[in-house]
Amino acid sequence: xxxxxxxxxxxxxxxxxxxxxxxxxxxxxxxxxxxxxxxxxxxxxxxxxxxxxxxxxxxxxxxxxxxxxxxxxxxxxxxxxxxxxxxxxxxxxxxxxxxxxxxxxxxxxxxxxxxxxxxxxxxxxxxxxxxxxxxxxxxxxxxxxxxxxxxxxxxxxxxxxxxxxxxxxxxxxxxxxxxxxxxxxxxxxxxxxxxxxxxxxxxxxxxxxxxxxxxxxxxxxxxxxxxxxxxxxxxxxxxxxxxxxxxxxxxxxxxxxxxxxxxxxxxxxxxxxxxx
Numbered sequence: 001x002x003x004x005x006x007x008x009x010x011x012x013x014x015x016x017x018x019x020x021x022x023x024x025x026x027x028x029x030x031x032x033x034x035x036x037x038x039x040x041x042x043x044x045x046x047x048x049x050x051x052x053x054x055x056x057x058x059x060x061x062x063x064x065x066x067x068x069x070x071x072x073x074x075x076x077x078x079x080x081x082x083x084x085x086x087x088x089x090x091x092x093x094x095x096x097x098x099x100x101x102x103x104x105x106x107x108x109x110x111x112x113x114x115x116x117x118x119x120x121x122x123x124x125x126x127x128x129x130x131x132x133x134x135x136x137x138x139x140x141x142x143x144x145x146x147x148x149x150x151x152x153x154x155x156x157x158x159x160x161x162x163x164x165x166x167x168x169x170x171x172x173x174x175x176x177x178x179x180x181x182x183x184x185x186x187x188x189x190x191x192x193x194x195x196x197x198x199x200x201x202x203x204x205x206x207x208x209x210x211x212x213x214x215x216x217x218x219x220x221x222x223x224x225x226x227x228x229x230x231x232x233x234x235x236x237x238x239x240x241x242x243x244x245x246x247x248x249x250x251x252x253x254x255x256x257x258x259x260x261x262x263x264x265x266x267x268x269x270x271x272x273x274x275x276x
């Protein structure tokens with residue numbers, strides 16, 4: 001029996017042990033407590049809680065708004081990253097810093113700012129409502145808030161990939177007769193597609209759990225503008241802890257399955273690109 005190959009870096013067992021301990025304390029044990037609290041409900045009580053019309057409406061709004069915001073960020077985040085990487089212009093460092101502003105600001109501040117701007121008497125809201133488009137206290141306002149907090153995830157994920165994607169390859173394609181659209185579709189987009197998908201997944205996951213920026217602009221109207229995190233907070237304020245954890249468990253399971261699917265698609269895409 002051959003000797004076991006030695007690793008270049010020592011301490012794998014110790015590092016793995018600390019990693020598992022860290023993840024257990026911060027992720028696995030709290031989530032296990034969430035499931036155990038939900039198990040205080042009977043199966044019928046659990047189903048009645050998570051399938052109530054108000055809860056289903058909150059689930060539907062949460063996932064649709066998060067998907068819409070993540071899709072918008074995937075498109076415009078790629079565009080912002082492209083401009084920042086490919087084109088030098090005055091003030092580029094300032095624009096690059098503004099991308100991280102949603103990271104630095106408390107989410108409640110972002111929600112207040114959006115509400116002030118898009119309210120009926122706000123700078124943008126006054127103009128939009130005059131043309132029949134209301135933002136505040138509508139699902140559109142929720143999408144705007146989720147787009148605001150999710151943009152940096154896409155830009156910061158795509159930006160390093162674009163920096164590593166040499167422009168010389170694009171120039172070579174142009175010298176061989178490829179048009180700009182052919183170069184974009186056949187060379188640039190396939191190279192950044194996994195990063196865009198990763199940014200989409202991060203923005204989507206962040207939007208699903210967002211609370212602070214949405215609470216002001218949504219209005220928290222049941223069956224209309226009440227997202228799942230707001231509903232969970234309402235349950236907690238009513239001391240319905242089991243009901244809140246039941247809704248959270250369903251949200252957790254659905255989010256995990258969606259993110260797992262996105263990661264599998266990304267893995268297959270990367271594998272297809274590396275396969276000769």
